[in-house]
């Protein structure tokens with residue numbers, strides 16, 4: 086079975102605050118009983134993740150039409166990356182990168198995309214943000230200001246929801262990103278990736 090995930094990315098969080106914000110998001114989802122409080126190794130591909138909780142199936146308009154991702158003994162956990170976060174599994178799905186100044190979109194295969202890939206390595210290895218110049222408008226912008234579809238991160242907090250129904254689906258009656266925004270004041274970019 087191929088696996089995919091929703092990723093919520095906090096582009097504004099500082100490295101110092103990432104862990105506490107990540108913990109607060111998990112506590113919120115546990116308090117709503119959308120997650121179980123005890124992490125396990127069985128529900129994610131590596132490390133630890135939080136399994137879906139008993140109320141998750143209640144926030145779909147028609148849960149019979151959902152893939153029942155919440156069933157036990159599956160890869161369906163929520164994994165927090167409170168560290169340099171790059172959404173690597175989005176790369177094969179990359180459609181474009183957009184200049185933050187002129188909004189021009191560069192398709193996959195463009196030289197700008199190659200620079201973006203290189204900047205990811207610099208971020209992960211050296212914790213440094215490179216500057217990328219736009220061939221369209223000649224403005225230079227930090228690599229983490231470029232907007233990609235799907236969002237590739239280059240941030241300090243990413244939370245992956247493995248094999249959950251896409252957050253863009255109209256089946257959700259409660260929006261997890263909105264819930265986080267309403268309770269914690271964090272704006273999470275919604276992204277995804279696929280193995």
Ligand SMILES: [Zn+2]
Nearest residue numbers: 184187219222
């Ligand atoms: Zn531009």
